[in-house]
Amino acid sequence: MKKTSQFRFIVGNETKRMLSLGHPWVIADRYTAKWPRSKTGDLIELLSEANEPLGTALIDPSARIVARVLSPKLIKLDCSWLQKCLHNADQTRKWLNLSQSNAWRLVNAEGDGLPGLCVDRYGDYLLVQYYTLAWEPHLAKIIQALNDHYQPLGIYAKFRPPQTRNQVVLKKVKAQLKIGQPIPNQYNIIENDLSFIVELTNDLHTGLFFDQRDNRLMLKKMAGGQRVLNLFAYTGAFSVAAASGGATQVTSVDIAARYLDWAKENFWSNGIDPSAHEFIVGDCFAVVKNMKKEGRMFDTVLIDPPSFSTTHKSRFRTSGGTAELVKEALGLLPSGGMLMTSSNLQKMSLSDYLKELRRASIESKRSLKVINISSQSGDFPYAPTFPEGQYLKFVTSIVQDEF
Numbered sequence: 001m002k003k004t005s006q007f008r009f010i011v012g013n014e015t016k017r018m019l020s021l022g023h024p025w026v027i028a029d030r031y032t033a034k035w036p037r038s039k040t041g042d043l044i045e046l047l048s049e050a051n052e053p054l055g056t057a058l059i060d061p062s063a064r065i066v067a068r069v070l071s072p073k074l075i076k077l078d079c080s081w082l083q084k085c086l087h088n089a090d091q092t093r094k095w096l097n098l099s100q101s102n103a104w105r106l107v108n109a110e111g112d113g114l115p116g117l118c119v120d121r122y123g124d125y126l127l128v129q130y131y132t133l134a135w136e137p138h139l140a141k142i143i144q145a146l147n148d149h150y151q152p153l154g155i156y157a158k159f160r161p162p163q164t165r166n167q168v169v170l171k172k173v174k175a176q177l178k179i180g181q182p183i184p185n186q187y188n189i190i191e192n193d194l195s196f197i198v199e200l201t202n203d204l205h206t207g208l209f210f211d212q213r214d215n216r217l218m219l220k221k222m223a224g225g226q227r228v229l230n231l232f233a234y235t236g237a238f239s240v241a242a243a244s245g246g247a248t249q250v251t252s253v254d255i256a257a258r259y260l261d262w263a264k265e266n267f268w269s270n271g272i273d274p275s276a277h278e279f280i281v282g283d284c285f286a287v288v289k290n291m292k293k294e295g296r297m298f299d300t301v302l303i304d305p306p307s308f309s310t311t312h313k314s315r316f317r318t319s320g321g322t323a324e325l326v327k328e329a330l331g332l333l334p335s336g337g338m339l340m341t342s343s344n345l346q347k348m349s350l351s352d353y354l355k356e357l358r359r360a361s362i363e364s365k366r367s368l369k370v371i372n373i374s375s376q377s378g379d380f381p382y383a384p385t386f387p388e389g390q391y392l393k394f395v396t397s398i399v400q401d402e403f
Contacts, residue, residue: 022385236263
């Protein structure tokens with residue numbers, strides 16, 4: 001890469017300050033509006049107004065995050081450099097206990113120095129997900145580096161668009177096989193000795209969120225003899241964990257019937273008869289209110305919603321909806337019961353999330369005693385220079401009556 005007056009990508013003082021603190025994003029502003037015309041995926045050198053070198057970045061001219069820093073130095077984005085990134089990512093994960101699993105995140109975007117790029121292992125297959133089109137021109141090198149490094153049976157890739165609330169956009173999200181052999185139609189992976197069916201190609205999500213691995217294991221260890229209610233159950237991973245941990249009955253609620261059918265298959269995959277448990281298709285608010293009218297009670301209630309609903313029937317939103325739903329759900333727990341709540345909304349801080357729980361506690365006149373706060377599993381590392389990387393909040397509380 002040559003330094004020439006023709007190609008000067010200058011950032012303002014505030015962006016310089018953030019880059020000097022290690023944050024990898026350049027947000028579009030009046031400085032980036034003056035940048036030379038370039039193609040999405042071009043490798044550029046960032047400079048301060050005083051012509052100080054600030055690092056090498058990938059550019060996405062039409063995006064809000066107009067550039068993402070790959071290195072504070074001048075680099076060449078080739079297979080050799082990518083192999084070093086993969087080696088560092090492996091070093092991070094060697095400290096984790098993954099011996100009872102064959103599926104986890106291999107590369108966590110900004111947390112592993114490849115901003116906007118994630119790689120997940122599903123048994124013998126890899127799935128590359130890129131959140132900026134700037135990675136698309138480099139996919140061939142990425143696939144080659146991954147194939148050389150891990151030697152999987154096949155590697156899939158898909159672009160994750162920012163407009164994930166748009167159903168038309170979502171229907172176009174498909175993973176494409178880039179190298180190797182196709183994955184079987186029904187493919188099982190292992191997580192903490194439990195078996196789950198995943199689907200890599202035809203949906204935005206694959207059926208299992210790796211970032212909740214440790215939290216599922218925690219529920220499994222605490223579920224013995226409990227009646228468990230799992231709201232926003234999706235494909236039932238938490239439900240399977242609870243049932244395998246000895247829960248007497250697990251009730252799974254989700255708006256989508258097809259996901260609950262998937263959940264039943266996950267029960268069968270682990271030798272658990274789903275008929276001994278309960279699956280309810282419906283809006284979680286409506287189901288909880290109906291359960292309260294019926295006088296139903298549970299020992300443990302888990303609330304793990306998406307950050308927003310992708311159906312018109314569900315009116316849940318994590319921001320502003322948590323307190324309302326928790327308030328209703330507290331009516332299903334006796335004194336001494338356990339409430340597990342989760343949020344993956346990046347823009348909501350832990351302190352703001354606890355305020356939602358506080359509001360629910362006050363309005364319901366039930367006391368919440370927090371016994372554990374956790375985040376995403378260790379294969380989703382984040383740098384202290386990138387606080388947005390700590391997005392998952394998982395709070396375990398004990399419910400008590402006021403007296």
